[in-house]
Amino acid sequence: MRDAAAVVGVGGSWGTLSELALAIRTGKPVAVLRGWTVRDLAGRAVEGVTEFDTPAEAVGWIAERVG
16 A cells, blocks of 8 residues: 555445555545545545546546656
């Protein structure tokens, strides 16, 4: 995880949620594709997680952030 430039979460198993949490904690850009919807206790989107509908959107977003 620490060597990754960014993380794309696909699907919604518990392992995926765990990896997303680690990525957020280490400041990596996190894209979620048809998977977990990460919200705080007030129902707001958690900073650092961006949701996408297509792989192309997720990859394009990450490419803009990691060069």
